[in-house]
Amino acid sequence: MNKLYIFLKYFFIVVWTVFVVAPFLWALTTSFKDFQSVNGGVTYIPWVDFEPNLEGWKVLIKSPAKGGVDIIEPYFNSLFVTCTASLISIILGTLSAYALSRYTFKAGFVKNNDITFFFISQRIMPPIVLSIPFFLFLSSINLLDSLTGLIVVYIVLLMPIAVWIMVDFFNKVPREIDETALIDGCNPYQAFLKVVLPNSIPGLIVAGMFCIIFGWIDFFFAFILTFTEVQLLPVKIVALNSSVTPWWSLSASALVSVAPLIIVAFIVERYLSKGNLSGAIK
Amino acid sequence: MDLVANNLSYKPDDQYHLDEVSFNFKEGNLYTILGRTLSGKTTLLKTIAGLLTPDSGEIEFDGKNFLKVPVWERNVAMVYQQFINYPHLNVFENIAFPLKQRKIDQSIINEKVMDALKSVGLLGYENRKIQELSGGQQQRVSLARSLVKNAKILLLDEPLVNLDYKLREQLREEFKNLFSKGLADETILIYSTTDPRETMELNGEVIVLDEGKVLQVGPAKEIFENPNSLKVAEISNDPPMNIIEAKISDNQIRFEGIDVEAPQHLSKLTEDGLKIGLRSSDIELNENGYEFEVELAEISGSETLLHLKRGDTKIIVSIEEVLNFKIHDKVKINFKIDRAYAFHADGKLASSPFGGLNG
Numbered sequence: 001m002n003k004l005y006i007f008l009k010y011f012f013i014v015v016w017t018v019f020v021v022a023p024f025l026w027a028l029t030t031s032f033k034d035f036q037s038v039n040g041g042v043t044y045i046p047w048v049d050f051e052p053n054l055e056g057w058k059v060l061i062k063s064p065a066k067g068g069v070d071i072i073e074p075y076f077n078s079l080f081v082t083c084t085a086s087l088i089s090i091i092l093g094t095l096s097a098y099a100l101s102r103y104t105f106k107a108g109f110v111k112n113n114d115i116t117f118f119f120i121s122q123r124i125m126p127p128i129v130l131s132i133p134f135f136l137f138l139s140s141i142n143l144l145d146s147l148t149g150l151i152v153v154y155i156v157l158l159m160p161i162a163v164w165i166m167v168d169f170f171n172k173v174p175r176e177i178d179e180t181a182l183i184d185g186c187n188p189y190q191a192f193l194k195v196v197l198p199n200s201i202p203g204l205i206v207a208g209m210f211c212i213i214f215g216w217i218d219f220f221f222a223f224i225l226t227f228t229e230v231q232l233l234p235v236k237i238v239a240l241n242s243s244v245t246p247w248w249s250l251s252a253s254a255l256v257s258v259a260p261l262i263i264v265a266f267i268v269e270r271y272l273s274k275g276n277l278s279g280a281i282k
Numbered sequence: 283m284d285l286v287a288n289n290l291s292y293k294p295d296d297q298y299h300l301d302e303v304s305f306n307f308k309e310g311n312l313y314t315i316l317g318r319t320l321s322g323k324t325t326l327l328k329t330i331a332g333l334l335t336p337d338s339g340e341i342e343f344d345g346k347n348f349l350k351v352p353v354w355e356r357n358v359a360m361v362y363q364q365f366i367n368y369p370h371l372n373v374f375e376n377i378a379f380p381l382k383q384r385k386i387d388q389s390i391i392n393e394k395v396m397d398a399l400k401s402v403g404l405l406g407y408e409n410r411k412i413q414e415l416s417g418g419q420q421q422r423v424s425l426a427r428s429l430v431k432n433a434k435i436l437l438l439d440e441p442l443v444n445l446d447y448k449l450r451e452q453l454r455e456e457f458k459n460l461f462s463k464g465l466a467d468e469t470i471l472i473y474s475t476t477d478p479r480e481t482m483e484l485n486g487e488v489i490v491l492d493e494g495k496v497l498q499v500g501p502a503k504e505i506f507e508n509p510n511s512l513k514v515a516e517i518s519n520d521p522p523m524n525i526i527e528a529k530i531s532d533n534q535i536r537f538e539g540i541d542v543e544a545p546q547h548l549s550k551l552t553e554d555g556l557k558i559g560l561r562s563s564d565i566e567l568n569e570n571g572y573e574f575e576v577e578l579a580e581i582s583g584s585e586t587l588l589h590l591k592r593g594d595t596k597i598i599v600s601i602e603e604v605l606n607f608k609i610h611d612k613v614k615i616n617f618k619i620d621r622a623y624a625f626h627a628d629g630k631l632a633s634s635p636f637g638g639l640n641g
């Protein structure tokens with residue numbers, strides 16, 4: 001029984017690992033292939049099945065004049081926009097969520113829950129519905145085709161996620177902890193910063209992760225709201241595609257674009273596995 | 283420095299949490315707020331702490347309007363019934379928190395925290411995480427954090443209710459010692475509880491609270507001996523005092539076909555709708571007594587609680603030993619009738635065996 005359990009456990013771990021890792025391996029090998037190796041039948045192992053070359057990767061850093069697609073600038077644009085928008089969203093979202101969790105708001109029939117729902121309802125609408133107002137809005141304040149404009153739009157898209165996750169989180173932190181902080185001599189701001197926030201790190205991490213993921217992978221708004229001045233990575237990657245699908249450079253760009261998310265995931269995983277987050281609050 | 287409240291009312295929804303509550307608490311004394319759940323005990327403590335603002339009424343402390351002082355400047359301490367500590371800090375940091383907030387010298391903080399740890403019996407635990415402690419230990423940390431501040435007002439909101447029986451007894455004993463020797467003479471100690479036994483053991487001034495109203499104020503002994511109404515008698519006894527609808531005539535208490543000779547303090551009461559109150563411990567099993575039917579028998583600790591019935595009259599008898607009864611068994615009981623209370627039809631005390639409102 002016990003042996004069977006161990007066998008099944010490892011069996012599923014192996015199956016799942018193959019499931020997760022295989023696409024990456026496939027992308028990695030493909031990125032070193034040329035036209036012949038991709039289209040000339042099935043090839044897996046470098047130097048045996050095919051001769052690896054760096055053409056796929058070189059395309060990503062070559063200037064367009066030399067027939068490449070320079071993704072370095074879009075890459076850093078994407079990093080900058082995602083990080084800035086996520087950070088601002090987390091800060092604003094956490095503050096709003098705390099207020100929504102701890103204070104009672106009432107305007108006619110609108111109460112706390114309605115306000116929380118209003119935030120998340122922004123995400124229920126299909127993006128296409130928002131695209132026209134966003135376009136007109138940004139053009140009226142001259143922020144079309146700019147990093148600032150994109151950051152503004154991304155904050156609108158990411159903050160609801162932060163609010164939603166953090167309201168739920170704060171609701172689980174006993175109010176008595178805030179009250180005890182007040183009794184122990186903290187003013188409300190100190191109570192928030194010294195007691196509530198340190199106990200909300202797990203929630204902040206989850207909210208931050210979602211913001212970064214949704215910001216980083218957005219293609220639609222980056223595509224509609226930028227033209228020539230500013231470009232983000234997802235849009236640039238699509239521009240790689242031409243009459244002949246360049247699997248090698250697409251694979252390379254896929255790996256490059258997924259890298260930051262993998263790094264974030266590893267950091268968070270390390271932090272979570274230290275165990276100083278679980279069970280912080282009963 | 284007295285804590286004086288005048289007509290505090292708080293009504294957040296359609297129910298009063300506090301209804302015209304007034305009191306005058308003097309420094310160096312222990313006050314017990316006794317009331318059932320939802321009677322407004324926590325609301326009252328939170329109002330004193332400043333966490334709630336009453337709809338109307340005043341609180342003065344040391345002659346100054348307390349309502350104008352924000353919580354963080356009131357110098358109060360509070361222990362909750364849930365074990366509330368700061369989960370992100372260890373035991374030492376938890377207790378040091380209020381002192382750090384006052385920007386006190388680190389060496390003095392160390393000294394005070396160690397003193398507090400010693401007084402709650404947690405020396406050696408200072409580097410533990412809060413989550414690693416048992417419920418009782420967590421509550422001790424919470425208590426230490428409130429002691430370390432030398433607060434002028436110390437509020438304890440049912441601090442023992444979430445602990446198991448044995449720990450509760452033990453901590454209650456420690457509390458009593460702490461209260462009697464450890465606290466400075468200028469502290470006002472306010473302790474809320476649902477447990478009449480705890481109230482009697484703490485032996486302070488008791489405020490009986492029900493549905494936000496103060497029903498009776500007095501020393502624990504006085505509340506126990508002369509409850510001014512049926513409600514107080516119910517709240518201040520566990521199990522609640524037995525209430526029997528009876529008639530007194532010809533010096534006899536009559537109910538359910540039973541005639542008992544009325545003791546002197548009840549003999550003159552002949553009005554209609556009279557209710558006789560008798561503690562469950564003032565009824566005993568007796569071969570020559572009156573027959574009742576067992577509805578339920580529960581054993582709690584070394585006690586047996588018998589729920590009995592005769593006609594429409596239901597009573598609870600507590601017996602100081604463990605006995606087994608079956609449902610529908612017949613038992614014979616006798617009343618220690620000279621310890622009976624009488625209440626008017628409106629619930630007010632008519633007569634008590636301890637001399638309250640005789641005749």
